[in-house]
Amino acid sequence: MKTLKIASLILLIALSGCVNSPKTQPQEKTDIIITQPFPNGISININFEKGEEFYHPLIVFWIEDDEGRYIETLYASQSIATGTFMYGVADGKKWKSGERRRQAALPYWGHRRGVKAPDGLFLPTPQNPLPDAITGATPTNNFTISTTANAETEYMKVFMEINQTWDWNHYWHNNLYPNDDEYKTSCQPALVYMARVKISENGLTYEMLPIGHSHPSGKTGELFPDISKHTTALKIAKRITVTVGKLD
Numbered sequence: 066m067k068t069l070k071i072a073s074l075i076l077l078i079a080l081s082g083c084v085n086s087p088k089t090q091p092q093e094k095t096d097i098i099i100t101q102p103f104p105n106g107i108s109i110n111i112n113f114e115k116g117e118e119f120y121h122p123l124i125v126f127w128i129e130d131d132e133g134r135y136i137e138t139l140y141a142s143q144s145i146a147t148g149t150f151m152y153g154v155a156d157g158k159k160w161k162s163g164e165r166r167r168q169a170a171l172p173y174w175g176h177r178r179g180v181k182a183p184d185g186l187f188l189p190t191p192q193n194p195l196p197d198a199i200t201g202a203t204p205t206n207n208f209t210i211s212t213t214a215n216a217e218t219e220y221m222k223v224f225m226e227i228n229q230t231w232d233w234n235h236y237w238h239n240n241l242y243p244n245d246d247e248y249k250t251s252c253q254p255a256l257v258y259m260a261r262v263k264i265s266e267n268g269l270t271y272e273m274l275p276i277g278h279s280h281p282s283g284k285t286g287e288l289f290p291d292i293s294k295h296t297t298a299l300k301i302a303k304r305i306t307v308t309v310g311k312l313d
Contacts, residue, residue, distance in 0.1 A: 097312075102213065115303060123142045123203065129221065135178055142202070171228055220264070257278065
């Protein structure tokens with residue numbers, strides 16, 4: 066009887082240990098995106114870690130020199146880069162792929178790039194898209210952009226603009242600008258992130274931080290530094306870093 070009690074106690078302890086042992090969390094996959102904005106240049110890697118509110122946003126990365134002059138786009142979501150969206154044209158009660166002008170999507174980048182389309186918007190068109198070498202579908206996983214930068218100054222600035230529609234909140238609601246249809250395609254205005262990078266220092270990593278938001282309907286290229294009324298938009302990205310040098 067005593068032996069049976071001891072055996073039962075050992076079994077209970079073993080089961081208890083199994084219940085309380087931590088579960089191994091699955092490793093989040095990271096996609097590698099290789100872009101070639103320049104034939105030669107400094108290798109840089111931009112690592113994007115998704116936040117809890119990440120849901121198919123439009124994203125663009127570009128560089129400027131230390132004086133604030135636009136140099137080149139490093140990567141852009143395919144929809145904005147080509148002017149063609151998967152849900153671009155209404156066909157009765159259904160949507161189909163087609164051309165769509167979304168001036169409120171990533172307007173700060175568009176105005177910094179400074180290429181005006183025939184319709185007056187600072188957006189690529191299906192007739193004049195961005196090169197395939199710097200575009201791609203927005204990843205669904207964490208991702209790293211492995212690319213090159215060409216800057217003649219010691220420092221350069223790496224920018225990201227990101228926008229995700231249907232993210233209304235108590236301030237940025239659909240009646241804030243009731244007569245502005247462009248604003249309604251953006252909701253919380255696009256956020257702009259930036260890191261100032263020393264291009265001669267291989268291996269250094271810099272964190273990209275939000276520096277403001279774009280015009281709510283994309284009518285200008287202004288940057289508004291007050292992002293205190295942004296909520297879920299600040300959780301689309303958990304962490305973005307820039308590292309100088311090639312991937313291992």
